[in-house]
Amino acid sequence: MNRLSMGPQLRTTSVLVVHLLLMHCNRGQSKLIGPSQPIVATVGDDIILPCHLEPAVDVAAKTLEWTRSDLDPRFVFVWRAAQDVLNIKNPAYIGRSSLFTDELKQGNISLKLTKVKPADQGRYRCYIPDNNEDSLVELVVGAATSPVTSL
Structure with missing residues (x-):
């Protein structure tokens, strides 16, 4: 009798576990x-340093970060509560970085x-804290050269 009474309970538990696993997989x-x-x-x-979600998901209400680990402060751009957060941004990027x-x-x-400088060269991290997901972008900056004229 115990075996029969555990059957439906085991099936319900199995369905719940599968449902939870599917929910977890769909989130990412x-x-x-x-x-x-x-x-x-x-x-x-x-x-433009490219970074996007595939398939596309609305991230307008999420916190988004662009950082460089070799900077202090490391923040190149932070989007939080649907606005640019200036008080933690590295001063070198104020007025030059945007989404x-x-x-x-x-x-x-x-x-x-905008107005790229030699000091902008480096590895940038595009990061969504809520998803704990990131992507790295390497920027290489070269000097503009003038054409050489010879006689």
Whole structure:
């Protein structure tokens, strides 16, 4: 009799475990994607460091971070509560770093960096803390060269 009474209970538990596993797997369906090659820029350029979720997920209400571990403070750009957080941003990037806020609903977290400087060269981290997911982007900065004229 004990075996019969445990049958339905075991089936209910099994269904619950499978349901929980499916929920866990579905949460991590989107993946943060960055470029596979370094981004190359010339001093003075305006450039985009690509980073997006695939498939697209609305991240406008999430916290988003762009950082460089070799900087202090390390924050190049922070989006929190639907706005740019300036008080923790590295001073070198104030007024030069931005997101395409109208594209956050499509999962585009790409960083726009204006007036690139040699000191901007390095490895950038695009990070979504809620998802504990990141993507790295390498920026290589070269000096602009003038054409050489000879007689």
